[in-house]
Amino acid sequence: MSRTRVAKMSKLYAPTLKEDPAEAELASHKLMLRAGMIRKIASGLYSYLPLAWRSIHKIEDICRDEMDGIGAQEMLAPILTSAELWEESGRIGAYGPELMRLQDRHDRTFCLGPTHEETFTDLVRNELKSYKQLPVTLYQIQDKFRDELRPRFGLMRGREFIMKDAYSFSATQESLQEVYEDMKGAYARYCERCGLKALPVAADSGEIGGDSSIEYMALADAGEASLVWCDCGFAADDEAASTTVAVSEGPGTGELERVHTPGLGTIEAVAEFFGFPENGTRKSLALVDGEGKPVVAIVPGDHELNEIKAAKLFGDYHLMTDEELEQHGLFKGFIGPVNLPEGVRLVCDRSLEMSKSWTCGANEVDYHFTGACPGRDFTVDAWEDLVTVHAGDPCPHCGKPLKGGRGIECGQVFQIGQDKYAAKMGATFADENGREQPFYMGCYGIGISRTLAAIVEQHHDEHGIIWPVSVAPYEVSVISLDKKGEAFDTAAELAEAFAAEDIDVVFDDRAERAGVKFADNDLMGFPYQVVVGKRGLAAGTVEVKNRSTGERLNVAVADVVAEVAAIVKAARA
């Protein structure tokens, strides 16, 4: 059996950097470079040095434990997949240059798998034959490849990265739903055990459709996605979120009034002119839809037209150019629903349906209307969900104000169903009636290396990383203030005692100044630092520093191992 050994900092391959590396923007990228955890080999390609690799192992083990806990079975498929399989699924054309390809010595094409749906579908298609054998969920943890156009942000967006990918094969939609629910539970626990504050966000699942995809987003300012969420449990990408935005009625008497607003061609200017919040005005956008037809889309003045929602409604649309505005008889800054030129379709955000007094452009240069009322003063062709939801908008579930922020996608679960792979690849089973049917498939990914980066984004300060115990490369560091003598010997003994307690421990035995040691230990972020010096020992104590709280305590030498080990063991995920 393997045993826990003391690591010596003097031997540890963790070359630290004093300065922030110029190439890095994100905290996780900077700090992992500075702490000697990762090194760039080529664009988008990083080596995980020993400290990072220890954390990756712990993240993998948490992932593994959660997958095993819901009955998924670990295996490993080759990274190379034959292009023939990708032709069966039709994905080879869809993937484009992000898919790395190579020819073998016999000129057969292989792909470096970015995901492995084809491989796993091929694996089971001749061996799972009856509904009685289902469901089966298989997973692997593996290097994946994606030839990003612009690799960046260190481990966040690399060309080679570590993924957990799982594939489930069910006999019915209900069974798929059950596996999917189990996965959701496992993903939530995975994030929690890794120390990640993460939200399950209904993804804009595009071609997948419906509510059948959820992304697990770790909250961090560095995230690429913009999110809204609520304490009630609701969470969504702001691009995909849908709610009925609260709107205020505009100024005026409720009767349609034409007001001279010279030069006031922006929402901000109009709101200021009327002394009214922007939310009380209406923002009108003139578009040309995918079929070349003119559309005016209207949203509350303080919201934006959401591009993804607009694309779903209007196809390959664009905002009108100056020429197009002129051609359709519209005036920039003064567009509105009343007196729209003939042939221009009017589509309004559904949050405005109950509002009876709109402040809006008058379709005349330098004029606005107040008190415009739908039905009475103009006709709406369609009420649709048009806006990008904001922090502060009402939660669609409970009505409380939404919170907003950015997130890093660390995992995603999909219900793929029968069509996309199983039917195309002829992967079928005999159902209860003996009929051959394609499998109901699900797929489930976790970015292991990206999880590491997300943890650092959430857990750091100006001094360095602050590891959650569950994923710390070492749980405890023992720092000797002297290079030899009693302090050194005591520190060495304490380190051995921690190891004997099965604590992951590093002994800072280097001949460096105390300040250098403290700085490095803070940078590397070990959760508990046990500082051993002559002065403390004279009083029979050592100092224990909690990296997370900054708290320092003097603890009796005789007690420190038992006390710190107990805290660490309790904090393990």
Add this chain to the structure above:
Amino acid sequence: MSRTRVAKMSKLYAPTLKEDPAEAELASHKLMLRAGMIRKIASGLYSYLPLAWRSIHKIEDICRDEMDGIGAQEMLAPILTSAELWEESGRIGAYGPELMRLQDRHDRTFCLGPTHEETFTDLVRNELKSYKQLPVTLYQIQDKFRDELRPRFGLMRGREFIMKDAYSFSATQESLQEVYEDMKGAYARYCERCGLKALPVAADSGEIGGDSSIEYMALADAGEASLVWCDCGFAADDEAASTTVAVSEGPGTGELERVHTPGLGTIEAVAEFFGFPENGTRKSLALVDGEGKPVVAIVPGDHELNEIKAAKLFGDYHLMTDEELEQHGLFKGFIGPVNLPEGVRLVCDRSLEMSKSWTCGANEVDYHFTGACPGRDFTVDAWEDLVTVHAGDPCPHCGKPLKGGRGIECGQVFQIGQDKYAAKMGATFADENGREQPFYMGCYGIGISRTLAAIVEQHHDEHGIIWPVSVAPYEVSVISLDKKGEAFDTAAELAEAFAAEDIDVVFDDRAERAGVKFADNDLMGFPYQVVVGKRGLAAGTVEVKNRSTGERLNVAVADVVAEVAAIVKAARA
């Protein structure tokens, strides 16, 4: 923390095959396919299904523990390596079509690393600066790629396979030697803990040179290498081994006698004719050396000319064709050292140097000599090491008869030194005198997936695999003879109790006949099988079968978990 869970055979993804697959020749390949452990994805590309993957994990953990134990540090480099690094080392030209290459979207060439000397040298070359930081040993466990011309034998010779590769950087040759010795210890323990009977064999290190490379060969009839070894510790590839073969003197008086041997053109016929062992005759081979010059090489009659040794001495040589024999005045079947035509060089195996009475061809059709004596009757141009060593030849260390057999290379350790990578790539450190010097490098590989195959080669019988406990996918299987009722419930409880004892346990809960279950459990090779049936339970017992010995014992239900768990824990490596 992760916990040990009961696996259920009814859910286990291990599709067994009743018949030997036609594609497989080796026992390991056949049995792992039949036991549902591996599946072929494409030529030389295999998926490890859950059972195999569990064993691979255990092998990896043993490897990791041994590496950590000698102070090596685990990390992970990208699989993709930039071709520019391979140009620095000059290996890109040397590697040929086995090296898989691809172009990224910017048309830069990358290699799929078959080994990672360049990557690791590049990693340290800017960060290890002083002798004080040395030695450092780094390792990784990773998928490796080699585009074999003829992938075959399942996991034994694949195109994608799992390797542990380690690289050491030392400041002196002495330090490199120490790391190398530590590695040798770790490799020996690795093999032993995996249950492998393996020999450390001095490799014919070719371009590496000297005694600085050792291969770890697992003994198995299926091995690609032919070995000789001795209980004293000596072991070598028979191609590289060198000893002084024992030779007997030939028949006759000791005087040169010309004997009529009509039609006796083979060693066998000549030995029979004289009523003498083949060893007492001399085998003469006529060659044309790499420079086009004629050579006669003579070896003891019962040994073969070793092609590798011959190539070192004679360059790109070949055996003479009939035309060449005629041209040089030599007669097939009757060549010998006496009366050699002028200009033919005579090279003899050094084991013959003390022999004074040779039986050999007379350079005349249908005639041999007996009693031919070097020095007296002919002149030898050179005494060289020419023969392939056999089982039975004397051990060069202790003189006892060598043993012979075949082996599978599972690992190799190399002293690379300074020139091959460090000097070429400008990877230097400042020595004690402040002089920049290239690192003294070592590299050390273990074939993890090949180890799995080698274990199966050594541990199987006609019924299937017989796992050593240390690497068994499950250490114990609990087999219920009934599909429900008391036997089933008791079996389920025993399985849970084993898991609570941290034993890796599978519960065979399937609705299959007992015969099918026994056959599958034997095929999958679980070391201890606990069989629970009504009849035994009536007497308060279950049957425990030891897969390795075939022994079956009735054990009290109340005692079986404690007793078997104790045996298993003691047997873990």
